[in-house]
Structure formats: C-alpha cells, structure tokens
Amino acid sequence: MSYAFKNVDELTFTDDFMFGTIMKNPEICKGVIERLLYIKVGKIEYPSLQKTIAPFYESKGIRLDVYAADDERTFDIEMQTSMPPALAKRTRYYQSLMDVDNLLAGHGYDELKESYVMFICLTDPFKQGLPVYTFRNTCSEQEGLFLDDKSYKVFYNASAYDREENTELHAFLEYLCQKRATSDFTKNIDELVETAKLNEQFRSTYMSLNIREYDLRREGRIEGEAIGFDRGRKDGFTQGARQTKLETAKLMKGMNYPISDICTISGLSKEEIEKL
Known part of the structure; x- marks a missing residue:
C-alpha cells in the first residue's frame, strides 16, 4: 500500500x-x-x-x-x-x-x-x-x-x-x-491560495504533517500485518492517527506556534496541547 x-x-x-x-x-x-x-x-x-x-x-x-x-x-x-x-x-x-x-x-x-x-x-x-x-x-x-x-x-x-x-x-x-x-x-480566494503556497511556515507545516502521516500509516500497517488480523491493522491505524496528532502538536509547540493554530492543525484540544 x-x-x-x-x-x-x-x-x-x-x-x-x-x-x-x-x-x-x-x-x-x-x-x-x-x-x-x-x-x-x-x-x-x-x-x-x-x-x-x-x-x-x-x-x-x-x-x-x-x-x-x-x-x-x-x-x-x-x-x-x-x-x-x-x-x-x-x-x-x-x-x-x-x-x-x-x-x-x-x-x-x-x-x-x-x-x-x-x-x-x-x-x-x-x-x-x-x-x-x-x-x-x-x-x-x-x-x-x-x-x-x-x-x-x-x-x-x-x-x-x-x-x-x-x-x-x-x-x-x-x-x-x-x-x-x-x-x-x-x-480574492485564489490570491490567498497562491500567497499561502509561497509562505514558508505553511509549506513547512504541510510537508511535516504529510511526512509524519506517511510514517505513522506505515507503522500502523506493519503492526497490523504482524498481528495477522484485520483488528490488528485497525488498531495500528487508530494508534497511528492518535500519535500523529500528538507528534504534530509537540513539533509545532516546540516551534512556538500559537495554541490556536496547533489546535486547528492537530485537532487536539487546548488542554491536551498544554499537557505536552
């Protein structure tokens, strides 16, 4: 896959x-x-x-x-x-x-x-x-x-x-x-789209999210296949998705992103992010 x-x-x-x-x-x-x-x-x-x-x-x-x-x-x-x-x-x-x-x-x-x-x-x-x-x-x-x-x-x-x-x-x-x-x-929307694509923070965040998503999907798939059952694969993906959020939020917090932006991109709550 x-x-x-x-x-x-x-x-x-x-x-x-x-x-x-x-x-x-x-x-x-x-x-x-x-x-x-x-x-x-x-x-x-x-x-x-x-x-x-x-x-x-x-x-x-x-x-x-x-x-x-x-x-x-x-x-x-x-x-x-x-x-x-x-x-x-x-x-x-x-x-x-x-x-x-x-x-x-x-x-x-x-x-x-x-x-x-x-x-x-x-x-x-x-x-x-x-x-x-x-x-x-x-x-x-x-x-x-x-x-x-x-x-x-x-x-x-x-x-x-x-x-x-x-x-x-x-x-x-x-x-x-x-x-x-x-x-x-x-x-106006089109201009904002083009401007966003030139923004280094936007580009970096997008690439970081996708690379991390790839890694965790791969880890989830391998874990599921090692167990040998569909349930194992599903559990692997679920754990991977949760881990994606935490790692993304941790990375952004370390880069001093605003909490509101971290919530938006990671999907975690403010309380969860503050505990990281």
Missing part, C-alpha cells in the same frame, strides 16, 4: 489543508456562507477548523471541516472532493451532535440556533443534475407543512455550476469545479 500526497505547489482551495487555512479568515468564511445560503450573515464567531465533537466517552466523535456561528445560526461546512459512504446518514449524525454541543454549552431546547450542515461536493451527490439540494423535515400527509425545527441539510454539486442562476454562487461553484476565478470574491 502506498501513500501519496500532493506537492504543496499543486494544492488548490478544495484540498483539505488549503481549505482549512483559507477558511480561517473570518471574512472569507462569512463570504462563503453568504453565497452558499443566499443570506446575509452577522458577525462570524471565529471559525473552528476541524472541530472535534465527542460529547460522551463512548460515542462516535466527529471532526467538522469548518464550524462557525453568528448570533442566530450555526454552520458546518464540509468540502468533499470524493463521495463518502452513507452521506445522508452522515449529515444526520453531524447535525445531532452539533445540537448536543450547543446543549452542553448551557442552552435549552428553545435556545437552539438554526443549524446548517453543508456538503460542498465536486460531483453530483444525487445524480439529478441540480447545483443545490436543500432538505428540510416535511409532513408526508400535508404538502407544504414543515416541521419548523430550524435544521437544514444542503448539498452542492459544483459540476452543475452552469445551471446555477445566482451570479455569486455560480462563480463560486465554477471556481471549485474549473479552478477559474471569475468574480471579485473568487479572485
């Missing part, structure tokens, strides 16, 4: 590491949300990148690509360059844990914010040729009757950008699909 990663100069906005880096800019994050949902967004609380939500020890935690909020709404934005399994059920689980995260923060049911889970796909997730698919809970017996629980699941098909009538969303989806910046907003 081989593990290949892109050269840093080949990265685009849709690549995971680049997407997280650019979306860390609150104005870009705000602009993306406004174009995806055709709404005006208030002041964005600083976006959490690759936020991990695991409210209970035995529950399956999730890592969200971009988790942001304004005064009235919460937003999860996922970039999908390939189609993950069980996409619909994945959104159901993501949304449920976002609600639990809000409740654990001290909110009552009546205080739950409007919640949006958005999957930006480069290909058509439902094979219907639409650029946008929006889902809400509706009554089967009464057409037009909605269960007003303030939750929405929205999927985007960048490959159908030419069918999107909204000018700004059209330009954004076109940029994702064709890597062609045709609006002021996408040109």
Whole structure:
C-alpha cells in the first residue's frame, strides 16, 4: 500500500489543508456562507477548523471541516472532493451532535440556533443534475407543512455550476469545479491560495504533517500485518492517527506556534496541547 500526497505547489482551495487555512479568515468564511445560503450573515464567531465533537466517552466523535456561528445560526461546512459512504446518514449524525454541543454549552431546547450542515461536493451527490439540494423535515400527509425545527441539510454539486442562476454562487461553484476565478470574491480566494503556497511556515507545516502521516500509516500497517488480523491493522491505524496528532502538536509547540493554530492543525484540544 502506498501513500501519496500532493506537492504543496499543486494544492488548490478544495484540498483539505488549503481549505482549512483559507477558511480561517473570518471574512472569507462569512463570504462563503453568504453565497452558499443566499443570506446575509452577522458577525462570524471565529471559525473552528476541524472541530472535534465527542460529547460522551463512548460515542462516535466527529471532526467538522469548518464550524462557525453568528448570533442566530450555526454552520458546518464540509468540502468533499470524493463521495463518502452513507452521506445522508452522515449529515444526520453531524447535525445531532452539533445540537448536543450547543446543549452542553448551557442552552435549552428553545435556545437552539438554526443549524446548517453543508456538503460542498465536486460531483453530483444525487445524480439529478441540480447545483443545490436543500432538505428540510416535511409532513408526508400535508404538502407544504414543515416541521419548523430550524435544521437544514444542503448539498452542492459544483459540476452543475452552469445551471446555477445566482451570479455569486455560480462563480463560486465554477471556481471549485474549473479552478477559474471569475468574480471579485473568487479572485480574492485564489490570491490567498497562491500567497499561502509561497509562505514558508505553511509549506513547512504541510510537508511535516504529510511526512509524519506517511510514517505513522506505515507503522500502523506493519503492526497490523504482524498481528495477522484485520483488528490488528485497525488498531495500528487508530494508534497511528492518535500519535500523529500528538507528534504534530509537540513539533509545532516546540516551534512556538500559537495554541490556536496547533489546535486547528492537530485537532487536539487546548488542554491536551498544554499537557505536552
């Protein structure tokens, strides 16, 4: 089994590491949300990148690509360059844990914010040729009757950008699909992407993460194969993934990176990093 990663100069906005880096800019994050949902967004609380939500020890935690909020709404934005399994059920689980995260923060049911889970796909997730698919809970017996629980699941098909009538969303989806910046907003994103690729700290962190990921995947595979069972392989990968986070955080801490940046890149909590 081989593990290949892109050269840093080949990265685009849709690549995971680049997407997280650019979306860390609150104005870009705000602009993306406004174009995806055709709404005006208030002041964005600083976006959490690759936020991990695991409210209970035995529950399956999730890592969200971009988790942001304004005064009235919460937003999860996922970039999908390939189609993950069980996409619909994945959104159901993501949304449920976002609600639990809000409740654990001290909110009552009546205080739950409007919640949006958005999957930006480069290909058509439902094979219907639409650029946008929006889902809400509706009554089967009464057409037009909605269960007003303030939750929405929205999927985007960048490959159908030419069918999107909204000018700004059209330009954004076109940029994702064709890597062609045709609006002021996408040109701004493209400039930030190119600037990031020239940044020595960005390049160093990206390469360090990928080299370490390669080493730990290899170690995990060897450990699993030595045991001789699939369980051993899975355990090896799990341990390797955890070790990746710790080693990455330790390396960045030693290089005096800000704690917030270490949290973003490693996926560890502030408390875990401070213990290193």
